[in-house]
Each structure stands twice: as C-alpha cells, then as structure tokens.
Amino acid sequence: MQAATELLDRLFIQGLQYKRAGVIVNGISPSSPLQQDLFDVDAGQIRKLKKLDAAVDLLNKRYGSETVVIGAQQYTKPHGEGKADVFADAIKHDHKSKNPTTRWSDIIELK
Numbered sequence: 001m002q003a004a005t006e007l008l009d010r011l012f013i014q015g016l017q018y019k020r021a022g023v024i025v026n027g028i029s030p031s032s033p034l035q036q037d038l039f040d041v042d043a044g045q046i047r048k049l050k051k052l053d054a055a056v057d058l059l060n061k062r063y064g065s066e067t068v069v070i071g072a073q074q075y076t077k078p079h080g081e082g083k084a085d086v087f088a089d090a091i092k093h094d095h096k097s098k099n100p101t102t103r104w105s106d107i108i109e110l111k
Helices: 002-011 043-062 085-089
Strands: none
Touching: none
C-alpha cells in the first residue's frame, strides 16, 4: 500500500481531471491445483495423484468426456445432460449451504 501511495504522489498532477478505474485479477492458481494437507505433506502421494489425474484425463480424451469421473465430479450438467446424470440421484444436497454470491436463486432478500 505504501508503494502505491508513493507512486500516486509522484504521478499526480494538480488541475488534471482523473477517472477512477480498477483491475480485477481472477483465475490465479498454482500449476498443480492439488490442495495439500498442512500437516501431512507427502511428495510421493502428490506424485501418485498427479499420475492418477493424467491417467483419468487420457481415458476421457480417448473414450469421451466423463467416461471416468472422480466421486466429487458426479454432478450433472444443466438440464441433466452428460454421462454423469446417472449419479445425480445418489448425491444428497439436503444440508448444502446457500451460495448468495454465485447463484441467483440463493440471493438473500431483506424485508
């Protein structure tokens, strides 16, 4: 914050009209999106999981999307399309939290 303030002090010219603008950066992630356990980091386990991901990707590329899915990926696409629709009834969402920042139907209404 201090560096930004110093830069603005050097760039600001009295009498000019300025417009406010912003920059939003999204999608920054490590090359491996694998979330590591803080207390149990095992490089061998991470290598095995990367190999598993590569094998699943290869099978899906060769035999079609969603031929092999990880358990958490067994959600249907909109309108029940896709091979994963057979798993939709097996997944229970009874106690799922609302998502008011990402889903229109979950927006909180104040009265």
